[in-house]
Amino acid sequence: MRVPAVNGPDGEGPEGKPPHTAGVPTARSSTPSYRLPRLLAALCDRLPEDRIAVVEQVLAAAAGPEDPLLSRFVAAQPAAGLAPQLSEVVRAWNVEAPGMTGPGIALALATARSFPRPRPAQVVVSGPMSASTPARLTSGVAVEVIRSAHTSLLIASFAAHGARNVVAEIERAVNRGVRVDLLLEESTQASAAFAALPSHVHVWHRAGMSGVLHAKLIAADRHTALLGSANLTDRALSDNIELGVVLRDPHLVEPLVDHFRWLLASGNHIMRPA
Template identity: 60%
Template sequence: MSSLPPPRRSQGELRRENAATQLPEILVAVCSRLPEERLTAWQEVLRQSDGPDDPLLDQFTNAQFASGLARQLVEVTRAWRADAPELTGAALELAVAAVRAIPRPSPVQPVISGPIGPATQARLTGGVVLEVIRSARSSLLIATFAAHGVVDGVEEVRKAVGRGVTVDLLLEESTGASAAFTRLPDEVRVWHRHSAGTGVLHAKLIAADRHTALLGSANLTDRALSDNIELGVVLRGTEAVGPLVDHFRWLTSPGSGVMSRV
């Protein structure tokens, strides 16, 4: 006896099923990308929202300047509307909180300067520089070939010193990089390479403690953080960041003969 074929599902049912599989993935992607303070702000907006058509969601989305982020937030709203429009924002906020509570490895985040496409999922260098500096609680290590015109960045370094962070600046003096930091407190340790027997310091690194690092092509200059075509990555976790910090600590150690304190 032949079995009856399964009943055909409507297009609406198929769309809802597809959205049900998409929404969790989209939530995880957004939570993995947003920094902690912006995730908290997004949760507050969700908590105040009545549903996927609440204008508060559009206001928050339109205020995001990171490349591709607004598109991801729009995808969340679309999947929410298609799958469970009866859910309140508070209910979706609980889902976001659950995602944040699950320990998971942080993905490498691309960071760019210069022209960006509407679908590019990367963060902007200037904002990431400030975020990494602000995240330092005990130590901050900055290496750059050139530096000028980064008033906001220098101010964040000054604030880091004020909250007790030990700051080391490894600078290429042939470019006059140290001039950008002359107004910082005396507690900041500035290092230059020895002129004899070593190549130029061309590395660009900002490492907060041993948990977060920005590694890329951009110098700490106004053009490199905004106009130039630059590329970098944000690394998180001691397994990835620790060896980078250890290498630069060795460069400044007396036994290396590479860097000396000014």
């Protein structure tokens, strides 16, 4: 004899779950909404490829969601908001898929990483980092954007001083055949910071005397761009309170690059070779 299911108020099953009749397939609409896949996708949206690979390695080495290896790894994350984000992943794993192995979760993360999708804009800051919003330090993002260039780099800055990591990454880009255009403000002697770069790096100044070049931009090819308040100086990239955003949507980056290429066109008499 079958015992009928005991439903709660408003026709719900025990503990507020949808009712279920024996022998009748559950409707698709009652399928539980799992958080774990969304949390893994959010990690891919936030972190660059090399950092995601590190997370995958740690997950693959974990025996399960309660492995102390995970808690130590999470606690060691310095980026603002990343430790709570990873904690949510581990918590969802423990609740929704406790029987899944670490290598299984790592494979799920690798799958999310390989799935092509538009990447959202990402907040970039210099100076103190709070946990109120996921953000990354300007100095690291600047190097990452330069490293992602395959054919062209377009960089604009009002001031430049020091920034050795950025200059070194630009030189590596030049050595692998990337065309580099530096749009710099002449009155700040910004070009001196790049004096050691190869001679075929293109340096540009404003052609007219009115106004200054105050834009701050690093654009890699036509797919990625870093925009913000930070100049290419050591203090601006790390210590000053600065704010920016990195775009990885070609639909947004392409017209931005086209605008700066228009500024460089000789017939427009806006920029001139240094």
